Amino acid sequence: MLLRRRILMLATCVLASLAATAGETIVRFPRGANPTDFRYTYPVRILQLALDKTAAEDGPARAVQATEPMTNARIQAEIERGGLIDIANYPPGRDLTQRLQAIPICIRKGILGIRIFIIDRKQAPRFAAVRTLDDLKALSAGQLKDWLDTRVLRANGLQVVTSENYEDLFEMLATGKFDYFPRGVHEPYREVEPRALRFPDLMVEETLALNYPLPDYFFVRKGNTALANRVQRGLERAIADGSFEAAFQKEFGESLRRAKVAQRNIIHLDNPDVGPVPNPDDPKRWLQATRAADEGGKRSNGKSAHSD
Missing domain, CATH: 3.40.190.10 (Periplasmic binding protein-like II)
Structure with a gap:
């Protein structure tokens, strides 16, 4: 060494x-x-x-x-x-x-804070039935031990199983050590596809997303x-x-086009580790798709953005 x-x-x-x-x-x-x-x-x-x-x-x-x-x-x-x-x-x-x-x-542009899941395809019906944060608490996420996301998920009451090795997380998911691997909206397709031969049952979940501030x-x-x-x-x-x-x-x-964020049930989480971001309304600095999804009748914690 x-x-x-x-x-x-x-x-x-x-x-x-x-x-x-x-x-x-x-x-x-x-x-x-x-x-x-x-x-x-x-x-x-x-x-x-x-x-x-x-x-x-x-x-x-x-x-x-x-x-x-x-x-x-x-x-x-x-x-x-x-x-x-x-x-x-x-x-x-x-x-x-x-x-x-x-x-x-x-x-x-803030897309790390839009999280969609890698799951075992046999579990897809379970995730399609999730409507609220409380529903999601029955399932466990996998993350690296030193990722900030680990603290965010736990601060919102979610179960998290950790590893010290990024590559190990895919095997842990495939062998049922946890239920879902939340990834930045741009990441999971490019992570699942090159590992398809080794982990053929892993897929990108199609109905849910998490959203929290994560510059x-x-x-x-x-x-x-x-x-x-x-x-x-x-x-x-x-x-x-x-x-x-x-x-x-x-x-x-x-x-981002493949993820179809506006069609997903978005569950919003707090991030106690990150303060206010600069220029939050500037579309040149922050992706506006999340806000567009918010205004498009999506569900947040089980309620429509336009419900009373």
Whole structure:
């Protein structure tokens, strides 16, 4: 382990040296443990977009992913100490915002807080019968131990079974260790399909969604104001000129269409860990589909949005 760490540090130093020679700043971002883990791809693209938007005054910069996968705890520790990672994206839990500096622009326009489920297809009738939060409390969710969502679900009285390994959650669901795996609305189709041979009975549930405030911000080391200011300026420019929206739609448009959120029974949850978000009514910064679903006669905790 020590030898591996030294090799990684050497590789990082060599890369940074080569970039410096070329007059290019390297900004280091985490990578997933599995080559099929797509969750890290979009944040790197958005980070690179922000860096490109500020290249004229700040110089060329390149977002690169670490050569070694790390746990969330390790990633955050590396950022905090100015180690192998410069920046990563997370929901802004209160403990994290005390340790690291948030760049308060949601890179996924709030869709992490629209949750639909991966389930065993044999359980589909049980989920189709769920109408309220109380109904859902009879079923158990699976989550990673250190995800903010775990705290959100438990704070709303839901049962949660945890794992320390993302990949293990699919096997745990397939073997009945819990009943459903809540995922961001853009995630489950891209998670189920590449695992279909191994877990043929897993499917995306079609009738329910959870909704709670869950922004997705970039975080840097406290005191790293140069990088924080650069990324925030770049994101603001990308939002203003439409390139942010173009990247968002290219990445998530098809998944959002498949999810058909407006046709689902949406159960709203509180998120005690997240305070008010900036510019909540700006459609350039937050997905409006959730609000459209709210106004379209959907059910919330068993009641229509338009019922008395």
